[in-house]
Amino acid sequence: MVDSTPALRLQPATPSAHEVFDILARQNADMLTTYLRGLVHRPEVVDDLFQETMMVAWRRLADYDRSLPFGPWLRGIAGRLVMEHRRKSARGMLSCEPEVLEALEQEFRAFERSPADTFRDRLDRLVGCLDRLPPMMREAIDMAYGRGLSLSALAAAVESTEEAIKKRVQRARQMLGNCIQGDGA
Amino acid sequence: MSEPTDRHEFDPSLLPEPTGDAAHRAREQFVHALLRAQHEAPAEREARLARLGRALRADEARSRPVWIARRWHAMSGVAAAAALVALVILGFPAQQSAIAVVQASIRAQQSAGDRRYEVRVIAQTPSRAGESGDAAPEERAVATVDARDSDHLLLQARTPWGDRLVVGRNPKGSWAIKPDGTIDEYPPAQAWPRWANFGTSTILLSTVEDVLQALEKSHTLTRGKVESYDGVTCDRVTARREPGPSPQPEVIELWIDRGSRQIRRMELVWPSMPRPMGGEFGAREPGLRGPEGQEPRGPDGFAPRGPRPGGSPGGRPPIDGSERPPRPAQPMMDPPLRERPEARPDAPGDEHYRPPPREGMRPDPRRPMEAPGPGGVGQEMRGSGMGGPGPGMGGPSRGGRHRGPRPEFLGGPPDFAGGRHPPPPRKMVFVLVPSSPFADNWFDAATHAQSIPESESDPEP
Numbered sequence: 189m190v191d192s193t194p195a196l197r198l199q200p201a202t203p204s205a206h207e208v209f210d211i212l213a214r215q216n217a218d219m220l221t222t223y224l225r226g227l228v229h230r231p232e233v234v235d236d237l238f239q240e241t242m243m244v245a246w247r248r249l250a251d252y253d254r255s256l257p258f259g260p261w262l263r264g265i266a267g268r269l270v271m272e273h274r275r276k277s278a279r280g281m282l283s284c285e286p287e288v289l290e291a292l293e294q295e296f297r298a299f300e301r302s303p304a305d306t307f308r309d310r311l312d313r314l315v316g317c318l319d320r321l322p323p324m325m326r327e328a329i330d331m332a333y334g335r336g337l338s339l340s341a342l343a344a345a346v347e348s349t350e351e352a353i354k355k356r357v358q359r360a361r362q363m364l365g366n367c368i369q370g371d372g373a
Numbered sequence: 374m375s376e377p378t379d380r381h382e383f384d385p386s387l388l389p390e391p392t393g394d395a396a397h398r399a400r401e402q403f404v405h406a407l408l409r410a411q412h413e414a415p416a417e418r419e420a421r422l423a424r425l426g427r428a429l430r431a432d433e434a435r436s437r438p439v440w441i442a443r444r445w446h447a448m449s450g451v452a453a454a455a456a457l458v459a460l461v462i463l464g465f466p467a468q469q470s471a472i473a474v475v476q477a478s479i480r481a482q483q484s485a486g487d488r489r490y491e492v493r494v495i496a497q498t499p500s501r502a503g504e505s506g507d508a509a510p511e512e513r514a515v516a517t518v519d520a521r522d523s524d525h526l527l528l529q530a531r532t533p534w535g536d537r538l539v540v541g542r543n544p545k546g547s548w549a550i551k552p553d554g555t556i557d558e559y560p561p562a563q564a565w566p567r568w569a570n571f572g573t574s575t576i577l578l579s580t581v582e583d584v585l586q587a588l589e590k591s592h593t594l595t596r597g598k599v600e601s602y603d604g605v606t607c608d609r610v611t612a613r614r615e616p617g618p619s620p621q622p623e624v625i626e627l628w629i630d631r632g633s634r635q636i637r638r639m640e641l642v643w644p645s646m647p648r649p650m651g652g653e654f655g656a657r658e659p660g661l662r663g664p665e666g667q668e669p670r671g672p673d674g675f676a677p678r679g680p681r682p683g684g685s686p687g688g689r690p691p692i693d694g695s696e697r698p699p700r701p702a703q704p705m706m707d708p709p710l711r712e713r714p715e716a717r718p719d720a721p722g723d724e725h726y727r728p729p730p731r732e733g734m735r736p737d738p739r740r741p742m743e744a745p746g747p748g749g750v751g752q753e754m755r756g757s758g759m760g761g762p763g764p765g766m767g768g769p770s771r772g773g774r775h776r777g778p779r780p781e782f783l784g785g786p787p788d789f790a791g792g793r794h795p796p797p798p799r800k801m802v803f804v805l806v807p808s809s810p811f812a813d814n815w816f817d818a819a820t821h822a823q824s825i826p827e828s829e830s831d832p833e834p
Contacts, residue, residue: 206433207470209429210429211473211477212477213422215480215481215633215634217418217425221413221418221421222407225409226399226402226403227402235421242428242429243429247432254479254480256483256523257483257522258483259484282389283389283391283402287395288399289399292402295403301487301810302486303487303488303807304486305630311410329408332387333408333409333412336382336383339386350386354387358389358401361401361404364404364407364408365401365403368404368407
């Protein structure tokens with residue numbers, strides 16, 4: 189805006205970088221954890237990578253281009269750390285080839301375009317999409333994610349085969365993805 | 374059936390499988406992650422953040438320069454206390470705190486997704502003898518600002534006479550649509566025109582993001598008490614510049630959502646400026662705004678393309694409005710002063726005044742504006758109503774003579790003190806309003822060029 193005609197400055201001010209970063213970290217914590225969970229299964233690894241990503245971001249804050257959003261920058265760091273971790277141990281990792289990382293980034297960007305104040309607010313859309321699932325799929329998702337049932341327990345609970353349940357959960361995730369990203373359920 | 378496992382223990386055999394192409398796998402992994410996030414306990418999040426906080430503090434302590442630590446320890450208790458008191462009195466912590474809030478907000482704005490602000494103005498209060506300043510100032514909606522991120526911005530404004538100005542930014546650069554519907558495109562590094570003369574006032578063409586970016590350089594920030602705005606708990610920040618000859622607003626008030634750091638409301642306040650004599654369009658110095666000495670203009674009322682002294686190639690405004698001295702405003706298509714009843718020196722000078730409506734010639738300026746948008750086509754702007762889109766169109770009415778002054782983009786900072794441009798409004802208010810996601814091409818010039826009809830170009834019948 190405000191044109192850059194001679195500006196009268198009072199000011200000091202190196203802002204408190206720590207305070208700024210603290211706010212940014214809180215704002216992006218849910219997003220970053222979700223991003224990492226999309227690539228890594230083991231919770232303790234997710235926690236470690238979360239902390240490592242934030243620490244790298246903190247130390248390299250000076251490199252951050254302030255004209256760009258913070259979230260993608262953070263995900264860029266996280267993606268590199270995930271790849272690095274995978275080179276050491278592939279256990280508990282989901283697909284994280286470069287092209288998958290790129291596609292995952294696109295998913296997040298599309299998700300972040302939806303008008304909402306916080307990542308948590310955007311997550312509320314998931315509830316609406318869950319309600320639109322066929323009852324059997326919704327039940328499978330609830331048991332797997334909400335109640336934490338194992339595949340065998342879930343199959344027993346709904347009197348179906350493990351293979352059928354796996355397919356059902358997979359199909360439900362695809363439908364949810366289409367619904368959340370607005371591709372139609 | 375077995376007992377539910379711990380929330381962390383999601384059965385790996387239910388994980389997304391590495392089948393399909395990258396997009397397919399990414400989509401499924403994304404949904405999987407969202408589902409896991411949905412069922413995370415708040416305590417887990419807090420524990421993660423607390424752990425991070427401890428690590429950050431430890432890291433900061435390790436990286437603190439040794440000489441600072443030594444000096445501090447060497448300082449006597451009394452000296453240390455005095456230093457602390459001085460800091461508090463000088464208000465640096467308060468300023469830094471306000472800056473931190475604004476910087477966090479800048480980042481939040483950049484990733485907040487599609488959103489719309491409505492821009493309302495309150496005119497300068499009457500200041501000439503005989504005019505009462507008791508009436509409540511009218512708040513008039515003049516524009517909408519749509520944003521996706523720092524690369525995707527769109528500002529649509531309408532003058533009191535129904536002319537429509539549109540400026541936008543996308544990754545290819547900035548662009549503007551002039552009242553005649555033609556597109557001006559600027560190189561990526563170049564900003565769109567910052568000011569437009571609406572005839573009755575000079576309006577700042579800006580976005581919330583741009584205002585925030587400029588705040589630190591030109592204003593002193595102070596943080597106020599937390600306030601509730603529209604049911605949302607907000608941090609309050611006031612930005613103030615020293616009084617002086619600058620077109621910038623003197624005070625900028627911010628209401629920042631404490632949770633999301635989104636700007637809920639922003640007010641730009643200019644000092645009271647007496648309107649120069651000469652009618653509601655400000656001073657009309659012969660040779661400046663009159664027909665004589667007028668810079669040649671195209672039929673659209675804008676300066677012709679091509680280099681000009683002090684200007685950038687193509688007749689476009691410079692990146693920084695201050696690089697070029699302000700050019701005298703040109704009324705362009707204005708009919709001579711004597712023939713415009715609304716511009717007579719004895720005509721009401723208040724910005725609230727509008728010339729009498731002429732059937733079929735000009736849209737009712739109080740009609741709500743059509744603010745088209747994906748999911749919002751035809752939706753009316755909230756607020757007290759701004760210039761209507763014209764009969765069935767998104768621009769001034771057709772088939773009649775344009776009675777008001779043509780709007781113009783300014784090539785540099787406005788000249789309020791010299792009276793070359795009408796004063797800014799007393800206040801411009803940006804208010805976050807509900808909106809639907811915008812279409813992918815919403816920030817492209819072509820999308821909006823189509824919706825602006827050909828302008829009237831017959832100043833006189």
